[in-house]
Amino acid sequence: xxxxxxxxxxxxxxxxTMLGCAVNETxxxxxxxxxxxxxxxxxxxxLLAANLKxxxxxxxxxxxxxxxxxxxxxxxxxxxNFQYKFKWLDKSGFEVGIDGRPxxxxxxxxxxxxxxxxxxxxxxxxxxxxLVQD
Amino acid sequence: xxxxxxxxISISVLVLASCSTKISYxxxxxVETTTTGFGSTDLQSISAKLVDDLIxxxxxxxxxxxxxxxVFVDKIKNKTTEHxxxxxxxxxxxxxLLQSGKFRFVDMAAxxxxxxxxxxxxxxxxxxxxxxxxxxxxxxxxxxxYGNMSSIIKRxxxxxxxxxxxxxxxxxxxxxxxxxxxxxxIRKTGEKSFF
Numbered sequence: 001x002x003x004x005x006x007x008x009x010x011x012x013x014x015x016x017t018m019l020g021c022a023v024n025e026t027x028x029x030x031x032x033x034x035x036x037x038x039x040x041x042x043x044x045x046x047l048l049a050a051n052l053k054x055x056x057x058x059x060x061x062x063x064x065x066x067x068x069x070x071x072x073x074x075x076x077x078x079x080x081n082f083q084y085k086f087k088w089l090d091k092s093g094f095e096v097g098i099d100g101r102p103x104x105x106x107x108x109x110x111x112x113x114x115x116x117x118x119x120x121x122x123x124x125x126x127x128x129x130x131l132v133q134d
Numbered sequence: 135x136x137x138x139x140x141x142x143i144s145i146s147v148l149v150l151a152s153c154s155t156k157i158s159y160x161x162x163x164x165v166e167t168t169t170t171g172f173g174s175t176d177l178q179s180i181s182a183k184l185v186d187d188l189i190x191x192x193x194x195x196x197x198x199x200x201x202x203x204x205v206f207v208d209k210i211k212n213k214t215t216e217h218x219x220x221x222x223x224x225x226x227x228x229x230x231l232l233q234s235g236k237f238r239f240v241d242m243a244a245x246x247x248x249x250x251x252x253x254x255x256x257x258x259x260x261x262x263x264x265x266x267x268x269x270x271x272x273x274x275x276x277x278x279x280y281g282n283m284s285s286i287i288k289r290x291x292x293x294x295x296x297x298x299x300x301x302x303x304x305x306x307x308x309x310x311x312x313x314x315x316x317x318x319x320i321r322k323t324g325e326k327s328f329f
Contacts, residue, residue, distance in 0.1 A: 063199050065234065085163070100230065102179055118182075
């Protein structure tokens with residue numbers, strides 16, 4: 001019985017560690033051919049579901065390059081330290097400039113919002129995703 | 135006797151196993167916080183921020199919508215107390231700008247090798263003269279990209295605070311006008327911990 005409990009505790013610990021390191025997609029924004037935006041917000045982690053909210057998303061063009069701005073809000077009463085990254089996709093859904101952008105550390109004080117911005121690496125990009133990890 | 139031998143072998147195997155080197159691959163774009171010194175995250179953050187700034191600066195957007203200006207990258211002055219490979223930063227900036235399709239570059243680091251190859255094509259008698267690259271046809275740069283990197287370091291018995299400032303500038307070679315300038319600041323703090 002003791003051994004089973006120990007195994008269960010180890011498994012739970014390993015699972016929680018893996019969950020803590022998981023990359024979670026927060027927002028996917030696709031620019032349609034008529035210029036309108038389709039925004040899908042997904043959240044599959046405790047950190048995001050409980051504390052982080054995508055308050056607003058804006059896109060525009062600088063020349064022919066897509067520019068994105070995402071407002072991330074800390075909805076908790078704790079300081080949050082995490083990392084975010086933009087992922088750029090072309091019309092066919094292929095990632096453009098793989099590993100071109102680093103994970104950026106970001107800290108947000110309780111109930112504060114912060115804007116993060118990025119410019120697409122080239123003109124083939126028409127959608128983006130924002131990834132966060134803790 | 136046999137038991138002692140088995141025990142010794144088992145302990146030796148365990149000791150050797152615990153001393154073996156573990157090698158693993160990590161995310162090259164992951165946040166690296168090993169020390170407060172200049173690291174890969176700083177390099178990547180600097181290049182990403184400055185490239186975004188340059189290609190979204192309105193006069194540059196207007197200019198690059200009509201043509202792809204030719205740029206020459208000069209050295210970055212390292213005014214920090216650390217040894218930092220600033221050429222690595224400019225290489226990353228140059229690669230990102232080139233891949234954006236907005237700029238073209240002349241590579242001064244390759245001039246000697248290019249000259250030797252062209253000399254070979256002209257003088258060796260081994261290359262068809264009609265297919266040899268001709269002298270005097272290269273394109274001159276219109277702009278020069280250069281900059282500075284500086285740091286301020288403060289410390290007390292428990293905390294070390296490092297502030298980096300990286301400035302990149304784009305100047306027109308013909309007019310001497312500074313067409314664009316961008317900055318990236320980084321603050322890193324290290325604290326001694328007993329746990």
